[in-house]
Structures are given as structure tokens and as C-alpha cells.
Amino acid sequence: MTVSELIEKLKQMPQDALVVAEGYEDGYDTIKSVYEITLADVKKKEWYIGIYKTLRTDTENAFKAVLLFADTKSKNK
Numbered sequence: 001m002t003v004s005e006l007i008e009k010l011k012q013m014p015q016d017a018l019v020v021a022e023g024y025e026d027g028y029d030t031i032k033s034v035y036e037i038t039l040a041d042v043k044k045k046e047w048y049i050g051i052y053k054t055l056r057t058d059t060e061n062a063f064k065a066v067l068l069f070a071d072t073k074s075k076n077k
Contacts, residue, residue, distance in 0.1 A: 001030060001031040001032065006031060006034070006068075009034040010034065010066065013034065013036055013066045014036065014064055014066070017036070017064045017065050017066045018039070018063070018064075018065040018066070019065070019066045019068060020037075020039070020050075020052060020065050020066070020067055020068070021067070021068045021069075021070065022050075022067075022069070022070060023050050029070035029071070030070060031068045031069065031070055032069055032070060032071045033067075033069040033071075034066060034067070034068060034069065035066070035067045035069055036064060036065075036066055036067075037054055037064075037065055037066075037067045038054065038055050038062045038063070038064060038065070039052040039053065039054060039055060039062065039063060039064075039065045040052065040053060040055045040061045040062050040063070041061065052065070
């Protein structure tokens with residue numbers, strides 16, 4: 001995805017939403033998709049777990065975020 005493509009997709013998202021990406025391991029991949037998701041803080045933080053987790057929208061302390069999805073865990077990139 002190019003910068004101009006990313007900008008166009010982000011214009012469609014809530015402008016005050018937090019932007020997140022998948023973490024863990026090494027290297028870089030291109031962004032494949034942009035999604036609106038619902039997150040909350042992780043209570044027990046381990047070094048290998050991100051600081052947020054996905055939730056249902058009706059969960060207490062949930063908030064909207066925008067995921068820049070690189071599909072890094074897929075074997076068929």
C-alpha cells in the first residue's frame with residue numbers, strides 16, 4: 001500500500017481513533033488492509049503481548065482503534 005492509498009483509507013476512519021499495528025518478532029511487511037476495531041488495555045502485560053487486546057463493542061473500557069494490518073502471520077503473503 002502506498003502513502004496516498006493509506007491516506008485515502010484513513011480518511012474514512014474516525015479521526016480521533018488510536019492507530020495500531022501488529023507487533024512481535026522482526027522485520028517489516030507492507031500494509032495490506034486498514035480496519036476499524038475495538039480494543040481495551042491488557043491488564044496483565046507480558047513482554048511478548050501487545051498493550052491492547054480486541055474486544056466486543058459492548059465491553060466496559062472498550063474504545064475504537066484503526067488497525068494497519070500487514071498480514072504478517074500469513075504463510076501466503
